[in-house]
Amino acid sequence: MPDERLSMQNNDEQGLSQRTQRLIESLGDLWQHPHQLSSEKLKRIIEFVVHFPESYRSMAMTKIAEYLVDNMGLHFLDIMATFQQKAEQEGIDRKECEGTFQDIMPELFPTMMRLSRNLSVRSFDDLVRLSNITFSLYGLSQADTAEEAQRWMYTLPKVYHNQLERDHLISSMQGQVTLSFHAEITSSVTQQPQFTVNGRATLSWNVPGPTAVGPTILPSIDSTGTDHETALVA
Numbered sequence: 001m002p003d004e005r006l007s008m009q010n011n012d013e014q015g016l017s018q019r020t021q022r023l024i025e026s027l028g029d030l031w032q033h034p035h036q037l038s039s040e041k042l043k044r045i046i047e048f049v050v051h052f053p054e055s056y057r058s059m060a061m062t063k064i065a066e067y068l069v070d071n072m073g074l075h076f077l078d079i080m081a082t083f084q085q086k087a088e089q090e091g092i093d094r095k096e097c098e099g100t101f102q103d104i105m106p107e108l109f110p111t112m113m114r115l116s117r118n119l120s121v122r123s124f125d126d127l128v129r130l131s132n133i134t135f136s137l138y139g140l141s142q143a144d145t146a147e148e149a150q151r152w153m154y155t156l157p158k159v160y161h162n163q164l165e166r167d168h169l170i171s172s173m174q175g176q177v178t179l180s181f182h183a184e185i186t187s188s189v190t191q192q193p194q195f196t197v198n199g200r201a202t203l204s205w206n207v208p209g210p211t212a213v214g215p216t217i218l219p220s221i222d223s224t225g226t227d228h229e230t231a232l233v234a
Helices: 018-030 039-049 054-087 094-104 108-118 124-140 146-166
Strands: 173-186 193-207
Touching: 039 054, 054 094, 054 108, 054 124, 054 146, 094 108, 094 146, 108 146, 124 146
Parallel strands: none
Antiparallel strands: 173 193
């Protein structure tokens, strides 16, 4: 795999085409319309799907869980954007800024972006635990400065992954594939096959999660409370 060097520059330095700039502006206009699910809407959905047969209820809960975790992924992207935007203002030179992104992209960034693919949410208890972890970390990882953003860029993927793994809310990234092959050895003189080789190989893999970090104490959110409306918006 070639060494991909990532250069994070300001938008005006990237030479964005006029078409790309227009599309970004159009997206900004479209996203002004309400599209995030409020806590009341999520509660209404839960009250509805609780009556589903178990297999369908599990599918619905998985979709809600994916929504929560995917929004944390957007939150992480916003942290990265905050760091890039405010780094120069706070005296962080470009070399350190690009070095930070080079550190993040190979492992921590994919970890955060792919978490929702490995969710294992089978019950309402699981969904409550996932919500506690997600909203607690969302509140803790608010970043108003480049320094805070930089710290959470290194910390959030590891802490979030480890908390979900500890509560058995994600499964290991593993798989197996079986390959069959057929080869013929042909004579260069007669151009006729001299002998053939047939075989089968099974490849298995188990990708470990990020290196564990020290325990983080997260404030608990009362799942029965009705006085709070928490918006998870990147």
